[in-house]
Amino acid sequence: MGTLRPVADPVIGIDLGTTYSAVGIVEAGFPILLANEEGERLVPSVVWFGPGEVKVGRAALSEAPEGRLVRSAKRCMGLRVNEVAEGDLPLEEASGGGVAFVTAEGAVTPVEVSSIILTELKRIAEFRLEREVHRAVITVPAYFNNAQREATKQAGEAAGLDVLRLVAEPTAAALAYGMNKLGERARVAVFDLGGGTFDVSLLEMREGVFEVLATGGDTRLGGDDIDNAVLALVARATRLEDLRVQGEEGDRLRREAVRVKCALSEVERATFRMSSADGAGTLETEVSRGALEGIIADELGTMKRICREVLVDAGSDPEELDAVVMVGGSSRIPVVRRLAGEVFGREPDCSQHPDEVVAQGAVIQAGILAGTWRDLLLLDVTPLSLGIETLGGLMNVLIPRNTTIPCKAGELFTNAREGQESMRVRVLQGERELARDNWELGNFDLSFRRAPRGKARVGVQFSLDENGILEVLARDVEGGGADVIVKIESAAVDVSEQAVEQMVEESVEHAFEDMKARVFAEARLKAEELLPAVEEALGRLEAGLEAVEHEEIVAARREVEEGLAGDEANALKEAVERLDRATEALAARLVEDALAARMGVGRDDI
């Protein structure tokens, strides 16, 4: 594994997770996670703010929450107040447009909470190593944008750490996975479903070089959402319109939801049971695995879509993969494993410890930076396209997503009018055509010297560093002189803009005040899609349809046509559902036939 050199100033590796965090170091050539005094390697990512004191991890959980417990702060890192939904604690706007949790001890930002967790991890490392620690590698979801990455770095610095590198979580996992397979060349997908974030990365591993080919994800999709789904099922079953998720009762509800969620990974049915705070009543209902899988259909659909996009971005067919590695606590859920297996066309590899593998990878990266392994290298990519807004409100991409970092791109700006002194440039991250549909990283003002139109020239260089964080340099091309670092102003949240958005949403709601009208409209859209499709499908496959099947399809189709002519919302909806069901077998056969044709075999051979 390369010669080992004693390291003067150790570098620790940290997995700063949404629900759990861990810290480790390389010891005798192996990544080791460090345990606290209680022997625990995983520290819950929760902080309790008491009068005059702060507690972290399990100690925090043993305190009464009462508006003092902050969990899943990672979900709010780098986000603006209009980008977050309230969770356990009320939120308010922090200075600079970010969010803050309103605790009983006052407002506290996600960066502050994370820095407290990082301070505790640093303390554990120093306790175990019996020496001071100053340098660290910290993980981030691959799909974190610029602000989220900067916030993570700031949290590290506030904890007294020199953050040498932010490493993407799936990349770290791949590193840990591939460490003892270095001789083999392989293409691997990493499916990482954590407490609050989802990432999928496709990597190629060749003799110590770990190259990310493509990555995708959703920074607001994770185990926490599945906890909420359990609560939604309970609310539905017990007819409680809104389960209070804030306050102490909310905290106990959440813990029970987590327990049930985990139980359902082992058994088919589990009982959600919680007695009220005053002991007067008990909330009790059975939750089935099937029901949970049903209610998270949207989340599953999102994961599937993202996996497929990553395959396309990498130009890779599932068959070209050697493994799909499952990472993150929520990757234990049976339906999630089935989904990964389906999309990637193979049995998922569950050989890695889902809660520890990312931390192990962070430790290995720390080791690489500390010089322990000279022949290992991580080549990561930027997950989001970077660009600027141009005339007409379009996004002009300067650095496309999945470009290997560090990287840079340049753009030349000139004055549109004689004597124009400055120009505002809006910097964006995202994949949409229109500037306003992308996420605004920030903006800056470019200054021009006085010059006739088109004569002033300023060259701007957009540079993404090894952490995927943006730096902008500007240079006056005509006047010569040095590069000037451009400070990006964070996009201010325009409150009136927020109000306008809300208004638009409300007016859409009012337009459908009549629920029935909305149900009818949705059913009609689906009917209009289905009817011609049924015609076409019957044309393709009429022979070989059983008489009974054919009759049912015809009957259901007639019902839909009648429903369209009428105005009964529910009648149309049910008719469409009937037609949908009636054509299920037909749909499956079409795909089978196509598959058979592709493989050059008869249908019955499949």
Next chain:
Amino acid sequence: MAGGRDYFGVFGLERRLDVDAGELQQRYDQRCREVHPDSGGAREEFEVLQEAFASLQSPARRLRHWLELAGLEGSGRGSVPAPVADRFEEISSLLQAAETVAERHGNAQSALVRSMAESDGMTLQGRLAEAREEVEKLSGAWVSRFGEFDRRGPTEVAAEAGEAIRALTFLEKWADQLRMAWARAGCW
């Protein structure tokens, strides 16, 4: 633009067109280990390495760079040779068909429509694979002349090389688009 830099030199290679892909990949990996900021390298050097690799990996860009180093220009103007121009219609419409099917699949609201799009996609995948093979064969024919270009030298082959660059530029773009379309059709 190379800005006067010799991209072959970045990899310790002679200025020869006939470069083995595996060899180039290995040298790239090795240089990465040496100049990546993680190993203490400078960011600019790493970025130049990336440019150099992208340039040499693409036969069209490699050929153009080779001419530039000799002070010649690979002409962007001029006709595209027949075997490539003839394929234009067919490949464009195939890519368009793939796009349409992908859209139908994405917008589908019912299982029936989705499965019809899937079945169309599977048929297309076969045609896409065939087109990819065809494009690879055509590219291969041009690339197999690189040894000859090396022997005769840039000045003598400038005109033919210009034609090759135009042909290969199209073929590489198609190869990329066909690969993406094929991947998309394969993962439904």
